[in-house]
Amino acid sequence: MKVQVRQEGSCTIVSIQGSADVGASAALRDAFLRAVDVGATRIVCDLSKTDFICSDALGVLITAYLKAHGRGGFVRLANPQKRLRELLATTRLDHLFDVFPDVACALKDA
Amino acid sequence: MDQSPADTRDSAGWTEEVLPTRLTAIRESERKVLACLAALGYGEDHCFAVRLAFEEALINAMKHGNRMDPSRQVRLAYRISPERVEIYVADEGAGFRPDCVPDPTVDENLQRPCGRGVMLMRSYMDEVNYSANGTEVRMVKYRANPVRGFPESGRRC
Numbered sequence: 732m733k734v735q736v737r738q739e740g741s742c743t744i745v746s747i748q749g750s751a752d753v754g755a756s757a758a759l760r761d762a763f764l765r766a767v768d769v770g771a772t773r774i775v776c777d778l779s780k781t782d783f784i785c786s787d788a789l790g791v792l793i794t795a796y797l798k799a800h801g802r803g804g805f806v807r808l809a810n811p812q813k814r815l816r817e818l819l820a821t822t823r824l825d826h827l828f829d830v831f832p833d834v835a836c837a838l839k840d841a
Numbered sequence: 842m843d844q845s846p847a848d849t850r851d852s853a854g855w856t857e858e859v860l861p862t863r864l865t866a867i868r869e870s871e872r873k874v875l876a877c878l879a880a881l882g883y884g885e886d887h888c889f890a891v892r893l894a895f896e897e898a899l900i901n902a903m904k905h906g907n908r909m910d911p912s913r914q915v916r917l918a919y920r921i922s923p924e925r926v927e928i929y930v931a932d933e934g935a936g937f938r939p940d941c942v943p944d945p946t947v948d949e950n951l952q953r954p955c956g957r958g959v960m961l962m963r964s965y966m967d968e969v970n971y972s973a974n975g976t977e978v979r980m981v982k983y984r985a986n987p988v989r990g991f992p993e994s995g996r997r998c
């Protein structure tokens with residue numbers, strides 16, 4: 732898994748490439764916590780190149796959501812592929828996160 | 842559950858492993874299972890489902906069963922045929938009652954960062970059975986059954 736973090740306006744884009752599996756969730760947690768620690772509260776997670784997410788990694792996204800939401804911000808999910816969309820529906824996390832078809836849509840009104 | 846991995850290891854096709862309680866140890870076993878699925882031509886949807894359930898079962902065994910105690914081990918056994926995938930995972934913890942795990946999909950639990958493993962295993966596998974004390978789980982995925990939510994794509998993983 733590769734995690735890239737970049738700034739776009741007032742938003743922080745976290746792109747996850749590959750598998751966010753149990754072996755990668757610590758790195759994912761570090762990336763999100765580092766972003767939140769430096770003040771990021773408006774976070775878009777680009778899932779367009781993410782092929783797998785375990786429950787540990789879902790927990791990282793939820794923790795980031797709680798931290799950002801607690802400071803008046805958000806964590807939005809962009810472009811999850813078919814299996815991840817199904818996973819979000821199965822867990823009903825698509826009721827917690829706002830899910831957008833791509834990063835540009837997620838940045839609108841942000 | 843009537844049979845433990847030790848009871849069934851003489852049957853053809855069983856692979857047994859004893860894993861240390863270390864999350865990074867999961868990957869190598871997972872790699873072997875996925876390679877086996879690919880060799881047998883399982884589709885990407887089935888590979889995703891088995892991978893997810895496999896990880897969740899081992900994470901649960903290490904985190905919640907063995908409480909990450911490095912002196913405890915996790916026993917794993919799996920058998921993969923062209924028709925089905927069968928997996929056993931057993932920990933050395935105190936056990937639990939799977940029916941008492943809070944439903945992570947209800948509104949009041951959606952913000953909980955953990956507690957989705959059992960639900961995901963049940964959602965993505967065709968059979969999930971726990972031993973009476975909850976220290977061992979058996980999961981089966983049939984190739985003929987589509988994965989919940991999407992028909993089998995047919996593409997190899």
